[in-house]
Amino acid sequence: MNKVLILTKMMMKNAEPAWRVEKGSGWKTALLLIVIALGVLPMIGSAVLVISELYDGLALIGQQGAILGFGVAMTSLVIFLFGILYVLSVFYYSKDVEHLLPMPLAPGHILGAKFTLALVYEYYTAVVFLGPLFITFGVKSGAGIMYYLLAILVFLVVPVLPLVLAALVVMLFMRFTNVKKYKERFRIIGGLIGIGIVVGFQALFQRQSSGSEFGMEQIQQMLLTQENGLLGFVTQLFPGSNLAALALIDSGTWGSLGYLFAFLFVAITGIAAFLYAGAYLYFSGVMGMSESVAKRKEIVDTAFAKLVQKRPAMLAYALKEWRMLWRTPAFLMNCTLSSILIPILMLIPLLSRRDSGEMISFIQTVMQKGSVAGMSIAIAFAAFLIMGAMNSTSVTAISREGQGFFTNKLLPMPYRDILLAKLFPGLVLSAVSMLLLLAEAVWFLQLSPGFIILAIVSGIPGLIFINMVGILVDLQLPKLRWSSEQEAIKQNLNPLFPLVLGLMAGGLVVLASFSLGTSMLGTALGIIVLFTLINIFLYRLVVTKGPGWLEQIEG
Amino acid sequence: MIELVNVTKSYNGIIKAVDQMNLTVPKGEIFGFLGPNGAGKTTTIKMITGITRPDHGEITINGKNIRSEALEAKRQFGYVPDSPDLFLRLKGLEYVSFMADIYEVPQEVRGKRILQLADRFDMKNALGDPIQSYSHGMRQKIMIMGALIHQPEVWILDEPLTGLDPKSSFTLKEMMREHADSGRSVFFSTHVLEVAEKLCDRVGIINKGKILFSGTFAELREHFQSDVSLESLFLELTKHE
Ligand SMILES: Nc1ncnc2c1ncn2[C@@H]1O[C@H](COP(=O)(O)OP(=O)(O)O)[C@@H](O)[C@H]1O
Numbered sequence: 149m150n151k152v153l154i155l156t157k158m159m160m161k162n163a164e165p166a167w168r169v170e171k172g173s174g175w176k177t178a179l180l181l182i183v184i185a186l187g188v189l190p191m192i193g194s195a196v197l198v199i200s201e202l203y204d205g206l207a208l209i210g211q212q213g214a215i216l217g218f219g220v221a222m223t224s225l226v227i228f229l230f231g232i233l234y235v236l237s238v239f240y241y242s243k244d245v246e247h248l249l250p251m252p253l254a255p256g257h258i259l260g261a262k263f264t265l266a267l268v269y270e271y272y273t274a275v276v277f278l279g280p281l282f283i284t285f286g287v288k289s290g291a292g293i294m295y296y297l298l299a300i301l302v303f304l305v306v307p308v309l310p311l312v313l314a315a316l317v318v319m320l321f322m323r324f325t326n327v328k329k330y331k332e333r334f335r336i337i338g339g340l341i342g343i344g345i346v347v348g349f350q351a352l353f354q355r356q357s358s359g360s361e362f363g364m365e366q367i368q369q370m371l372l373t374q375e376n377g378l379l380g381f382v383t384q385l386f387p388g389s390n391l392a393a394l395a396l397i398d399s400g401t402w403g404s405l406g407y408l409f410a411f412l413f414v415a416i417t418g419i420a421a422f423l424y425a426g427a428y429l430y431f432s433g434v435m436g437m438s439e440s441v442a443k444r445k446e447i448v449d450t451a452f453a454k455l456v457q458k459r460p461a462m463l464a465y466a467l468k469e470w471r472m473l474w475r476t477p478a479f480l481m482n483c484t485l486s487s488i489l490i491p492i493l494m495l496i497p498l499l500s501r502r503d504s505g506e507m508i509s510f511i512q513t514v515m516q517k518g519s520v521a522g523m524s525i526a527i528a529f530a531a532f533l534i535m536g537a538m539n540s541t542s543v544t545a546i547s548r549e550g551q552g553f554f555t556n557k558l559l560p561m562p563y564r565d566i567l568l569a570k571l572f573p574g575l576v577l578s579a580v581s582m583l584l585l586l587a588e589a590v591w592f593l594q595l596s597p598g599f600i601i602l603a604i605v606s607g608i609p610g611l612i613f614i615n616m617v618g619i620l621v622d623l624q625l626p627k628l629r630w631s632s633e634q635e636a637i638k639q640n641l642n643p644l645f646p647l648v649l650g651l652m653a654g655g656l657v658v659l660a661s662f663s664l665g666t667s668m669l670g671t672a673l674g675i676i677v678l679f680t681l682i683n684i685f686l687y688r689l690v691v692t693k694g695p696g697w698l699e700q701i702e703g
Numbered sequence: 704m705i706e707l708v709n710v711t712k713s714y715n716g717i718i719k720a721v722d723q724m725n726l727t728v729p730k731g732e733i734f735g736f737l738g739p740n741g742a743g744k745t746t747t748i749k750m751i752t753g754i755t756r757p758d759h760g761e762i763t764i765n766g767k768n769i770r771s772e773a774l775e776a777k778r779q780f781g782y783v784p785d786s787p788d789l790f791l792r793l794k795g796l797e798y799v800s801f802m803a804d805i806y807e808v809p810q811e812v813r814g815k816r817i818l819q820l821a822d823r824f825d826m827k828n829a830l831g832d833p834i835q836s837y838s839h840g841m842r843q844k845i846m847i848m849g850a851l852i853h854q855p856e857v858w859i860l861d862e863p864l865t866g867l868d869p870k871s872s873f874t875l876k877e878m879m880r881e882h883a884d885s886g887r888s889v890f891f892s893t894h895v896l897e898v899a900e901k902l903c904d905r906v907g908i909i910n911k912g913k914i915l916f917s918g919t920f921a922e923l924r925e926h927f928q929s930d931v932s933l934e935s936l937f938l939e940l941t942k943h944e
């Protein structure tokens with residue numbers, strides 16, 4: 149236990165916080181946080197509103213407990229998904245692993261410390277979800293101090309079980325994919341297949357259940373017969389979450405304490421199972437993490453000639469960035485593949501509903517008519533913009549370099565050219581997202597060629613905009629000290645900034661086209677003119693101020 | 704030719720990692736930068752190469768100021784960092800070609816140069832593999848190849864011999880000699896006395912950010928008028944008060 153604590157402390161100190169306050173850059177961090185808060189606060193505000201509305205509605209039929217259950221279950225699900233990423237980066241891809249392995253430590257020591265570290269990260273996520281939920285519920289139900297004490301306890305325990313499950317899944321996966329050759333590729337493909345299977349089942353399951361009256365009737369029955377019966381239904385989403393909810397409903401009664409102990413018991417059992425399984429799975433999965441395939445064969449002349457082909461410096465630099473993005477698993481998952489996967493994943497809800505056909509033909513007839521057509525262009529623009537904002541490539545272009553950042557200072561290449569070359573992969577990837585999304589829309593909606601062309605032509609300035617915003621943000625607060633590549637992206641606040649900005653800008657454009665009632669062409673022209681002007685300004689900023697900012701960064 | 708005039712650098716505002724340094728590395732010589740761990744060697748090299756900025760002072764390489772004529776100055780040198788764990792996801796050949804592109808090495812000569820360097824460092828069979836799969840010494844060798852591909856006038860090497868096997872170490876020393884003998888400069892840091900004594904035309908001894916002595920070994924002995932071993936002399940010079 150003592151060793152676990154020592155290790156945890158060491159890892160905490162070694163891990164950089166999501167933002168690093170440097171001399172003189174405090175105000176930048178503050179600004180970033182303010183902008184993010186401006187984006188997040190309305191979301192939390194509306195969440196609070198929705199929760200209290202729901203509470204009032206459900207309280208009428210005595211089912212308000214379901215809100216807690218649903219919230220806990222959804223949070224658990226999110227934590228499970230994040231947990232998979234955290235466990236991968238903290239347990240496996242972290243640089244300290246190779247230093248810890250030779251030490252006389254049992255798997256339990258390393259696992260205990262790493263689990264604690266991942267758990268702390270999960271609390272950041274959990275507080276965003278559970279904080280508003282528990283507080284709103286407490287206020288609405290007029291709960292006493294006991295409720296809030298229990299709520300804190302429940303909050304601390306909720307992430308444990310999802311994280312245990314995530315760790316078990318990942319440890320099993322890493323154990324059985326620890327093959328000699330092409331390990332990284334094998335793991336990525338294995339992971340993708342895994343995602344595919346889960347998503348496929350999900351779609352199948354939804355298709356089965358959506359639109360069938362059977363489910364509704366059952367629910368109605370349940371609502372009528374038992375108090376808080378809905379709770380049992382919604383908490384099926386995640387095991388154990390019903391116990392958490394029940395511990396908080398009627399807080400302070402013996403019954404609720406019973407549920408609390410049951411919940412604690414489940415969590416502790418989970419940790420025990422995790423440690424037990426980890427003793428068998430962890431070391432055999434993590435060993436040889438940094439091994440790589442080597443053929444040690446001379447390159448044949450033709451291939452050699454091709455590889456040493458001369459390229460312009462900027463192109464060579466962009467190509468280097470591109471290769472790193474595709475070959476580093478963490479970057480591949482977060483930047484490259486996600487720009488392809490997200491547009492495809494968005495299809496699933498559409499494909500999995502039986503009644504989607506009618507919905508689509510309805511949208512199709514409405515959207516290309518008159519003033520609504522103008523708004524459709526605006527909506528398409530907003531979708532492309534947000535899709536581009538969800539892509540972390542440009543906004544981590546500098547952070548991704550980590551300790552190797554200094555190499556930029558050595559190269560006899562103007563910083564301006566470096567910055568422009570760094571924009572290239574992000575632009576390409578967000579363009580791919582845009583085209584994929586558009587292709588899906590064309591497939592479903594039989595869009596007119598005019599619409600397609602206008603959507604693309606107005607979308608491009610949006611993509612340039614969001615990518616330039618990204619690199620400007622990363623220039624201000626690059627996160628260069630990370631211990632695993634995953635951290636450069638996921639434990640970095642910078643990607644939130646373009647996301648908030650993209651949501652706001654997209655929303656404003658849609659709102660403007662709605663209130664102005666512009667035509668399709670008018671909307672497109674407006675967007676093009678506006679964003680081209682903004683882009684000229686941002687471009688000037690990148691090429692005149694950017695080099696100075698890059699110069700200031702010291703790794 | 705490298706010139707430092709009154710260069711000072713402090714990381715935290717209190718302790719000076721490099722203190723009022725004046726240093727000239729002439730053409731046609733191998734200059735050894737000698738000092739114990741933490742003396743300020745890497746910091747000095749990082750300032751010369753433009754990686755970090757000095758608080759005060761001017762640095763020129765072949766007369767080009769690293770701050771005001773940055774690009775011209777950067778084209779003058781090839782630099783091998785002390786830690787070679789860079790560009791690990793690239794293949795060796797991809798890395799060297801990348802450097803060749805950035806330094807605009809003409810198409811006609813680059814293939815031949817790469818093969819020559821690979822041959823001398825025994826790296827031919829590794830060029831097609833990712834740098835991740837290289838040993839420490841191999842990583843160092845690929846960094847050296849990347850640094851020398853544009854045939855720079857000035858070589859700047861931070862502890863270049865530390866991880867190399869005897870053969871590669873011999874090759875590099877031989878190449879350093881050839882380079883200096885052709886009238887150009889080599890600047891390298893080390894904390895190994897024997898290497899410095901055998902290889903260098905001139906040494907600078909640094910401790911706590913200050914140059915304690917700069918000149919030839921003969922001058923060093925003369926200066927201190929002692930016939931004790933070089934090691935005791937060095938220990939005496941860099942003794943912590
Ligand atoms: N990035 C850094 N931040 C703070 N201090 C540093 C940094 N790099 C080096 N130092 C300090 O500067 C001094 C000189 O270090 P360095 O130049 O690396 O020494 P050498 O290369 O001679 O071993 C040391 O006291 C070291 O602690």
Ligand SMILES: [Mg+2]
Binds near residue numbers: 744745746785861
């Ligand atoms: Mg050093």
